[in-house]
Each structure stands twice: as structure tokens, then as C-alpha cells.
Amino acid sequence: MYKILIVDDELFICKGIATVLTNSDIPISEIFIAHNGFEALDYIRLENIDLVLTDIEMERMNGIELIETIFEEAPYIPIIILSAHEEFGYAQKALRFGVKDYILKPISPADLINVTKHLLSERETRLRSSIDVSLNQKFSLEDMTSKRNYILNELVTEGINESEIDEVFADLGYRFDGPYYGMLVIKLDLTKAGLFEKEITSFRDRNLLKYASLNVIEETLNKWESIVFYSGGNTIVVILQYTQEEMDSITRLNERMVIGQQLHNHLLTYIHMKSIIGISRIKKGIKNWQEIFKEANEAIIWSEIHKDHHVFFIEDFGKHEVTPIPLNQPITNQIDELNNGVIHSTMQFIDKNFRQKGLKLQDIADSVYLSPSYLSYLFKKIVGTNLWDYVTNLRMEEGKRLILTTDKRRYEISDDIGYESPEHFSKIFKKHFGINPSEIKKPLTS
Secondary structure (H helix, E strand, C coil): CEEEEEECCCHHHHHHHHHHHHCCCCCEEEEEEECCHHHHHHHHHHCCCCEEEEECCCCCCCHHHHHHHHHHHCCCCCEEEEECHHHHHHHHHHHCCCCCEEEECCCCHHHHHHHHHHHHHHCCCCCHHHHHHHHHCCCCCCCCCCHHHHHHHHHHHHCCCHHHHHHHHHHHCCCCCCCEEEEEEEEEECCEECCCCEECCCHHHHHHHHHHHHHHHHHHCCCCCEEEEECCCCEEEEEEEECHHHHHCHHHCCHHHHHHHHHHHHHHHHHCCEEEEEECCCEECHHHHHHHHHHHHHHHHHHHCCCCCCEEEHHHHCCCCCCCCCCCCCCCHHHHHHHHHHHHHHHHHHHHHCCCCCCCHHHHHHHCCCCHHHHHHHHHHHHCCCHHHHHHHHHHHHHHHHHHHCCCCHHHHHHHCCCCCHHHHHHHHHHHHCCCHHHCCCCCCC
8 A cells, every 4th residue: 555645735636636636556554744845845844755756846845846855865756846837847857866757737637647647557567677687688798898988997997088079989989978977886785685685695696686786877877878897706886977057056965875775775676686885986087087996996995984875975975084994994983072062963953943944955965065865874772762753852842832822823833843833743753652733732720
């Protein structure tokens, strides 16, 4: 049974979509309605949402901003855009950032049901067909030992002189225009993998799984300008290209972390392949490939410290004075102290700003100069609770205190603690405490 979230600032559209989906043959357990992006994020943080349908043009937080935030916090949730004709180009641009489909307004019930049904039924098998084909093909090392792989590995490990770039890429038969590049290095864990999660002992099985992993990675990246190649051992490298326009766009922010999370999730989902992913900064020019390759590999080293984390961004570790080298070095007191200090600063920021409307995980992460993904991981590891649960708990306790100690109305309390509407506040309050705000009994006064 599926949980679906509908996001639109026009109530009649939300109710219409909910009615159509409820009366369809799609197995739906619950449909949530949010009237803006901030309400939508609360549902995503509190419920196991299987699919989001969102409008683009909304006040306060538009659909693109919502999509970016979902990708930062829950990149596995498929999203459908509800788009007016004049927003069509905008919707197409959003497809590049993982949006699965779009439906033009006015919405056709048949189209709505078909698209929703297709995404829900196919999301777990989207890659399986290509993986099954690759696993059943006659084994060949040709793709992984080609001249293309050799040249690309030379460029990222040994570098290139600027005067040689044209000649080398002419030899490849194509070139990469960039001019900006970021890199992901993916270390595959081939000890146990595959659809049956068996121990991998044979030469053939190891290389079939590497080939399957390449397929998963290339399919995941089909909306990005990227280069994927095998780098020897159990390593696959991804080079992402960015134009100047993309570098100037806010939609580029955190994109690499989103991609890293998607790659890790897809490898695990479709071929049960565990992986560790290191992510570099973005730098200009092919001449910097060697440097960003080194950064991505340095980020992976931190998996020796955080063995239960999987995606590492080099900038998350720039303030650490201690690098965990050699591998298997015990965690140092200094790293413990630094991380505890980061979480202390995070809690101070939240305690000061939890009442702020539109507070996002990105805002909190920016306050301590970490990525949202890594901060969320550290917070849960050190504090023992999810970061946004901590925010919600502060809001609910403050709401309860205001109910018990003031004569403020529900809409005033809702506004005071950062919620867009009293109705939404009441829903979160009921979920948190198990009772409605109106059921809270004020103490008797003499």
C-alpha cells in the first residue's frame, strides 16, 4: 500500500487529484495534502512517502525549490510535476534533476492514473531489465579494458598538459566541453553482491557485477552530462560536466551529493551492491582532473572513520586537522572533539532558529559548513535522534507550552513556532502527542 503526497496551493486541485487517485485501482493507504513546499517537507520527514506530485508555481517555496530539498533529504522518492503550459520548459529543466514525469494542466484523470500507476509499479524494476540482460550476456572485458578507459585513467591519475588536450581527445574521437568538472569515485564491495547476495569468488561473477554496476551508474546519470569509466580494481569513476550557466544556477547546489546518494541507493537496490562514494569539489578545466580525482579518493578515506556512512564529500572534512591515514587507524580524540563541537554548534543554531518559518535542513547545514547528508548522519550518530525530529520536538514542546501558559489562539501559536497554517500545526501536534491542541488541559488557577 502506497502513501502519496500532493502539493499545490489550490485546494480544489489537491482534492480533485486525491479523489481521482482514491477511486482508482492503485493500492493507496493514505494521501497527504500540502499547500506549500514547507508543509510538504514536514510530511516527507514524518511519513514514509512513496510518491510526490507537486505544482511548480507556489508562493513561499516553489516546486523547483521543493524538488531540490527533497533530493537533499530523500532522493529516493519519485516526483511528478504538475505543470501549466507556460511552465512547460521549466518542467523539462526539472527532469534533469531526477523528476520522473510531468502532467500538464488541466489534468486528465486517465493521464494522472496512468503516470502514477506506472511510476509506483516500475520504480523498483526500472533498471532490473538492463541488469538482467548484462548478467546473462556472454562475459567480455572489452568495455572495461578499452583504449577509452586507458586514456581516461591516464588523465585522472597522471594529468595532462594543456597543449595536449586537443590531440588526446581527437584520439578518443570526442571531447568534453565543460568547462567545469566534478568527480565521483565509486568503490564497489564485491565480497557479497548480486541479486541473491551470494559470496563473489569467481573471476566471471566479479566482472559481470562490475559490468552491471556500470549499467546502473550510466542509467542513473542519463539526465546529466557525465563520463563514466572503469578505473581498475573495484573502482568506477564519474566525471560530471557543468557549463558556466549551470555554475551560476542555484539548482546546481548540492547536486553532487544528490547524485552520490542516488548512485549508492540504486546499486544497493538493483544488484545488492554495497559501495562507498567519494565526491570532489568542482574545478575549471581538464587540467584539474588529476586534482579532483585525488580529492574524491581522499573523501573515501573517511569511510575508515565512519564505517556506517557511504557518501563522502571532501568539503565536509576540510576543517579536520587530522587525516585518517594510514587506513584502519583508530578514531582520534581530536576528530571526536571536532564532531562533538560541530553538533553542539548545530544544536545551538537550531535552538535559536527553530521558530523560523521555512527553516530547511540546508540552512542548518550551512551554519556549520557541512553538507546536509553528512550533518544528518553525524547528528543521528552523536545525539541519537534524527536532526529534523529534534527540530519538530522543539516546536511541539514550545507549542504545548504556549497553549498551557498563554491565551494565544491556535493560529498565533502556529505562526510563533514556524508553521504556515494552524491546520498543519494541529496535524503535526496530533501526530507528535497523540491528541489535538484543543484537548490540552490548562492548569486550574486559584
